[in-house]
Amino acid sequence: MTIEKNIQEILKTLEPEATRLHKTPHRVAESYKELFCGYTQSPEQVVGDALYEAPTSEIIALRNIPFTSTCEHHMLPIIGHAHVGYFPDKQIVGISKLVRLVECFARRLQLQERLTLEIAQAVHNVLAPKGVAVVISAEHLCIAQRGPKKSGVQLVTRHFSGVFCSDRALREEFLRTCCL
Numbered sequence: 001m002t003i004e005k006n007i008q009e010i011l012k013t014l015e016p017e018a019t020r021l022h023k024t025p026h027r028v029a030e031s032y033k034e035l036f037c038g039y040t041q042s043p044e045q046v047v048g049d050a051l052y053e054a055p056t057s058e059i060i061a062l063r064n065i066p067f068t069s070t071c072e073h074h075m076l077p078i079i080g081h082a083h084v085g086y087f088p089d090k091q092i093v094g095i096s097k098l099v100r101l102v103e104c105f106a107r108r109l110q111l112q113e114r115l116t117l118e119i120a121q122a123v124h125n126v127l128a129p130k131g132v133a134v135v136i137s138a139e140h141l142c143i144a145q146r147g148p149k150k151s152g153v154q155l156v157t158r159h160f161s162g163v164f165c166s167d168r169a170l171r172e173e174f175l176r177t178c179c180l
Contacts, residue, residue, distance in 0.1 A: 053090070062083070069138075101119055116157040
């Protein structure tokens with residue numbers, strides 16, 4: 001059964017007489033293609049050949065990368081910002097590719113904890129840097145619209161590897177630069 005037919009069945013269950021919804025199943029199916037396009041992408045495809053020789057041995061960080069995702073438990077939106085940094089070894093990546101990596105994993109059914117780890121692992125696998133740092137803060141509409149019904153609540157997740165684990169000062173520098 002297609003997404004369109006499944007949505008049609010859901011709508012019949014919710015509002016059996018609603019003829020105004022006859023185009024909704026098609027619209028939902030089309031929106032799902034966009035919302036979940038991350039399943040058709042790999043980190044290697046996203047980065048492509050945008051790798052360059054590292055001219056620096058300092059933290060490279062991109063902060064406030066906006067994203068939307070979809071909670072895998074309730075299929076409701078997650079809206080937040082990611083902060084992604086790495087300490088290069090031999091190569092750097094074009095900064096737009098960091099944004100695209102966030103998007104690649106955000107455009108899947110997600111748990112924020114997994115999203116944080118997947119982004120960090122992708123940066124590590126593609127660049128082989130000396131360390132990776134990822135911090136994500138996001139509002140989950142499953143908290144705002146159902147259950148506790150509290151808007152503005154932010155979940156913060158983070159993942160550090162390599163020198164960001166072993167060097168406290170470096171980790172604190174990343175946090176000051178990106179998260180405060």
